[in-house]
Amino acid sequence: MVKEVLTYLVNDKSGIYMDCTFGAGGHSQEIMKNLEENGKLIGVDRDPDVKNKIPVSLRNDERFSLVKDRFSNIQYHAKNASIDGILVDLGISSTQLDNLERGFSFQFQGPLDMRMDQSEGMSAEQWINTASRKEIEKVLWELGEERASRKIAKIICEKRVKQPIASTEELVDIVLSCVPRRGKKHPATNTFRAIRMQVNEEMEELNSVLESASYLLRVGGRLAIISFHSIEDRVVKRFIQGKDRIASSVSFKTIGGKHVKPSREEEKVNPRSRSAILRVAEKVA
């Protein structure tokens, strides 16, 4: 939703912007095209690999800088400036998903890793082989909305006693033994998403970046969040409405309607965008 993000996010062409999920730099490139000479863009990504894939147009542009960090730390990179716009495009990139070594995809055989930054935290393999049955059940149910969470957790615990679960293929086989194939959606979709969200602490990261944005943005500054499923979108929606927010003196108004969905054309070109929801809000006080 590049066009929509630009329409709503860039309000001042000489402002300071943060792209908290730089990825392949698709959104950043377009934001930069819209900024004037004194505008600035700070890209952030926790994946160390992204710095090797910065698009050529950004590499030598002094208005742009990239930091490798979690977006829960953006306050350390804003350099005390009032920010004009903050973009968060949640989840993982196609590059990460399609790299079988990273273990994000149920479609490829690979090591069960799923960390966005492989130098920190527990891999999916470590988590799945050490978490209690109750914890696995809870994560699959709460983050994956997986109806067979109990059954899957039970089989995981039975299998790992004999031999640790180490590959994406083993996890897919476990899920397939518990969840029947129905429709186009792969039965392992929810389980993989839940475990990825758990090992990357994605809900904690989201809550934290929203709180930071509420005080880093100037009044009139805008926040654009693209989420991919209802658990994240609910958090974003409630935050904009002022519910569940620590910074209670700050308020936002919604921009561009309640939420924005990708156009039919975008869905055709990029089927992964189908479930994307963009919410934009402007800080009013």
Ligand SMILES: C[S@@+](CC[C@H](N)C(=O)[O-])C[C@H]1O[C@@H](n2cnc3c(N)ncnc32)[C@H](O)[C@@H]1O
């Ligand atoms: C959906 S992709 C973003 C794609 C990007 N908008 C583009 O146009 O190429 C999400 C990116 O955000 C990064 N990411 C996800 N959670 C993060 C976090 N908590 N902190 C920093 N980066 C994060 C991922 O590593 C990934 O590169």
